[in-house]
Amino acid sequence: MPILNSEKLIIAFKKLSSFMVEPSEAFRNLILSASNNNAWFTTTEVEKALNSLHSMLNEEDLVTWFKTIKVSESPKKVGLILAGNIPLVGFHDVISVLATGNIALIKLSSADDKLLPALLAELVRIEPLLADRIVYVERLKDFDAVIATGSNNTSRYFEFYFGKGPNIIRKNRNSVAVITGDESKEELALLGHDIFDYFGLGCRNVSKLYIPEDYDIKNFFEPIESFKEIINHFKYNNNYDYNKSIYLVNLKHHYDNGFLLLTEGERLSSPLAVLYYETYSNLEQLEEQLRNRAEEIQCVVSNADLKLDSAVLGFGQSQAPKLWDYADNVNTVDFLNSL
Secondary structure (H helix, E strand, O other), rough: OOOHHHHHHHHHHHHHHHHHHOOOOOHHHHHHHHHHHHHOOOOHHHHHHHHHHHHHOHHHHHHHHHOOOOOOOOOOEEEEEOOOOOOOOHHHHHHHHHHHOOEEEEEEOHHHOOOHHHHHHHHHHHHHHHHHHHEOOOOOOOOOOOEOOHHHHOOOOOOHHHHHOOEEEEEEEEEEEEEEOOOOOOOOHHHHHHHHHHHHHOOOOEEEEEOOOOOOHHHHHHHHHHHHHHOOOOHHHHHHHHHHHHHHHHOOOOOOEHHHEEEEEOOOOOOOOEEEEEEEEEHHHHHHHHHHOOHHHEEEEOOOOOOOOOOEEOOOOOOOOOOOOOHOOOOOOOHHOOO
């Protein structure tokens, strides 16, 4: 198998980054038709994902990232079981395997089985040496390691089948926002992206708010009004209507701005079109609470100076990860370098 080096890979990933924002006509048509296969993959959301990946693959960050990478001269077969909750969500796992010189055995999600293969086909066109490093499989076998992403339920299945060998097995995680009351309207408007991008379906989407005890909810609702068009998506609207009817029938106290429901709850994972909220009186106590739930949290969005094990990001940044912002705070490259 031909030996790859970091210089060739950086050039290939950089060219792919350019393709993401200036795609071929065939790929453009695929973007336009993506919602025919998955109604959540609207043109706007697919383009949003591509722009995020384009930003991630900038030359400066690629050079910095590759300084942490040892390109293997004896490639290992790494099985990848990919999620499909948001467009191209498995892309980072794939390029991590390729960047470390290994072979990606890819089990696609049926929810996202068109865009990623087309994007990787362009990567192979750019760098033909990668052709033998990308293999699509229906069932994983003859692998040296596994990276599997799924729910808490599927993780038990993954543990049973793949737990004996080297693995990264990801479970459900959610992201939260901590509001102090000192936020500007502009910051809270940016928080709207953390909540509504990809319809709130990603593990990096905020699904819960922590607010001060005396916080006026209208101070949150007014700045996010620009996201009201989300209610026009029929599947999102169905979820909104369903959850609203449940709260009304059960006389469950909630806030409603016409496209988002807020209700008090301790859980981090909220239904679609719903945000849970919880009040706090002491920021240090809240920090301790969040540290105790670190394994449930993907990231925290806030302008507060929080001292947490979880990543703390500025408003609007949850869906713009860097190459080294690894899912579940598990360094994928270190894992692959150790094989």
